[in-house]
Amino acid sequence: MLNFAIRRFGLALLILFVAVTVMFLMIRAVPGDPVQIMLGPRATPELQARLTAELALDQPIWRQLVIFYTNLVQGDLGIDVFSGRSVTEIVFQQLPHTLWLILAAITWSAALGIGIGAYAAAHPNTLIDRITAAISVSFVAAPAFVVALLSLLIFAVHLQWFPAIGAGEGFWGRLNHLVLPAFAIGLSWVGYIARLVRASMLEVMGENHVRTARAFGINERRVVLVYALRIAILPVVTVIGVGMGFLLSSAVFAEIVFARPGLGKLVIDSITTRNYPIVMGSVLISTALFVISTALADLINAWLDPRARAAK
Amino acid sequence: MTDTLLEIDHLSVDYETARGDLKALRDITFDIRKGEIVGIVGESGCGKSTLISSILRLTAPNTRFREGEVRFKGQDLLKASERQMRDLRGADISIVFQDPMQTHNPVLSIGQQMVDIQHRSKASKAEKLDRAAKMLGAVGIPDAQARLKQFPHEFSGGMRQRIAIAMALMSEPDLLIADEPTTALDATLEVQIIERLQELQSELHCAILFISHHLGVIAELCDRVVVMYAGAVVESGDVREIFHDPKHPYTRRLIDCDPGHIKERARVLPTIPGEVPDLANLPGGCIFRDRCDQAMPRCANEVPPLEQLREGHHAACWLNHEEVAS
Structure with a gap:
């Protein structure tokens, strides 16, 4: 390992x-x-x-x-032409905001998506399966910036449940400010992951080893949650790893709509002022994030699947 | 009979498909006594797999039990609750499946899987692992304790089938169903595994329902044999009697076609010409008629019933009636 x-x-x-x-x-x-x-x-x-x-x-x-x-x-990404500050410092000041946003989005959407997908696969072609299918597809079809604007309008402006702009102070303040942007960029992932898990689950449930587990009277919950889901989850982990790249780009929308600090907002601001060192620095960090997350996904897969460990 | 373990009584099973009902099993009747080894032979698609999944009630969702009963120790399994079935599976009735490469979970260690199937036992995990290692040793896996940590892909096909047998026998079942357990293996491995199975059977005294299309293995291992064709039993009886004096043309042709039975060097291996009839659209009369070289006019009109010819020897063929008549 x-x-x-x-x-x-x-x-x-x-x-x-x-x-x-x-x-x-x-x-x-x-x-x-x-x-x-x-x-x-x-x-x-x-x-x-x-x-x-x-x-x-x-x-x-x-x-x-x-x-x-x-x-x-040496950790030196150059000097910001306008302020004279180190680019590394500027980028790493903004990075945590984006990281938290992406992590929050992927966590809630993966948890919900895997739950919905596994449930639908355990009850294929029932009414609930069809309803979750319809909901999933409409989630996938909803663009992040539309969801961001609508949720801002509904939950921040009309209902005033959550703050509309900024990143907040203190743990609870930050968490409170994370809810709407994380919801906005995670929503389509819920649908996508649910569909993926359902398809993957149905395939695994049809495999011979699941029949073996049942033939030994192992209870259905354990068959579904351990014997099948652990295999069905493998392609989902890969997709989430690659999906971090897409989430980075949708984080740009969310950061602008919710006026949040973060990498996305930094890039947009520096492009409009042609601040090349900062653009270069932020893009480099984003690339590194993407490469690291795909590598992490492969590692998690290898941890879950002994065959992957042996193959490489 | 008090020592009867499993009775299949006039069982008929259909698959509902877009083409109409597939009559996978029709009027199957036979029984297995305690500690007895019964073989089932037949071509692919004759209903062997449907039969065993019906016994364990692990059938596909489009399966319909039309008629008949499957009685295990007197209880009709087709009417049992899902809960009751789960209590039987892997406890009183165990199964070894056909394809050893696909039969274990690929992401859980062998030890974990062997602990999981002891879910009825109150023993500690360490005790369960010990038992698992003992069982692996009994089926001839060396260094069992260490190998429990390994995953299925680290074992060869023959090893995996031994593991499957160890898992099936762990609960000391009354009935072991073996669904072509050696078909996917080399001939030399086949002999080893059959011998091991025989040894374990004489130790544990469990009954075995052994499914195979390898007649040599059936002859070697089984007490009685049931010959199936296109979803029906065409002949059943004592293994020696059936092999020496088959009473159904299909059985006779099967024996002629078995490579072990061909004495001279043949230019062309013998086959049974023709195909198994379409189960969704069965012809009237005898189902084997089209492929039978002794078919008579009567065979086209009337279905021959499965009749007892001698004590324990049943066959479904009009030829036997002609003999009796003349």
């Missing part, structure tokens, strides 16, 4: 290196002088030359890449 974990994280590092290098080169390939765009048309040539040297843009591309990676391994 430890061996598997080391190899899997080695692979994650490699993927991260390739992704970040490609991203670095793509940003450099964008036409237009970033210095001119950042400083505006009225900047003096001296100022432009200073910033060019500061960003190492006068160096050949391979040297820029080496400088970038040298700084990166």
Whole structure:
């Protein structure tokens, strides 16, 4: 298991290196002088030359890449052009807000989705199965930004159950502020996970080993929850791992609609002000998050499934 | 008879399908006495699997029990509650399934699964693990205590089938159903497993319902044999009597086709020409008529009843009537 974990994280590092290098080169390939765009048309040539040297843009591309990676391994993502603060500091200040939002969203949607899916699979083609199917599909079809706006309108403005904007203070304050945005970006995942678990469960329930468990008189609850669900959950874990990437992008909507601090809001703000170091830094962290979450999903799978441990 | 364990009494089972009712079993009657080994032979699709899932009531949702009874120690299992059935499964009646590669849960260790099936016992987990290791040792798995921690994919097919047998015998059942337990295995493994099964049977004195299409194994292992064709019993009786003096043309052809029975080097292996009739649309008269080389006009019109020819020997063929008549 430890061996598997080391190899899997080695692979994650490699993927991260390739992704970040490609991203670095793509940003450099964008036409237009970033210095001119950042400083505006009225900047003096001296100022432009200073910033060019500061960003190492006068160096050949391979040297820029080496400088970038040298700084990166020291935890240095560059300096914010406007405030002069370290990009690392700015990004890591915003990161926890986004992380909590994504974690809250995936936790509630996975718990509910797996429950609904497993129940529907245990009672296939009953009325409840059909009702949950209809609800699941409508959840999947609801875009996160529409749900965000509607829930803001209903639960924050009219009913005033939850706060409308900001991230809140203290544990309960933060939790209270998390409810609506997490609800908004998690809702479609409830439906998606429920459908996935149902299909996966029905397949596993038809397998011979489930018949064996029943033939030994093991009670149906244990057959469903341990013998079948533990296998049916495997593809769901993978999907959730990859889904973290999608949640990152829907978190952008939620952070804007609910005026929450976070990575998404940071990226949007820095793009409008062409603050390249911050854009680069946030995208890099998001990429790292995505790579780490898929690696974690594989690890959880290996922990749940001895066959996966042996295969690699 | 007081020592009768299982009685299948005029059992008829259908599958409801889009094509209409599939008559999977028709009027099946036979019994198993305590400690007896009864074999069931027949081609694929003759209803063997439906029969055993009916005994355990682990049938597909579209199954309909039309008629008849399955009595175990006098209790009709088809009328038993789900709760009563669950108490029987894996306790009084155990089963070894056909495909050893698919029969165990892939994500739970063998030890965990063997502890789980002892759910009726009040023993501690350590005691249950000990018992599991003893059982594995009894079916010939070396170093059993250590192997309990392993998962199914770490065992070979033959090992997995031994484990399945160990699990089935753990509760010391009165009836063990073995559904083609050796079909998926090599011939050499087959012999080993059959011998092990024989040893364990003589120790535990359980009755065995042994399903196979390997006549050699049936002849070796069983006391009595039931020959099934297209969802019906065509012949049943003492194993020696059936093999030496079959009273149904289908049984005769099956014996002729068994590779172990072919003495000379054959240019073409013998087969029974034709196909099993469509169970959704059964022809009138004898079901074997189309493939029978001794069919008579009478066979097209009247269904031959399963009749007792000698003590304990039943067959369903008009030929036997001609003999009696002439």
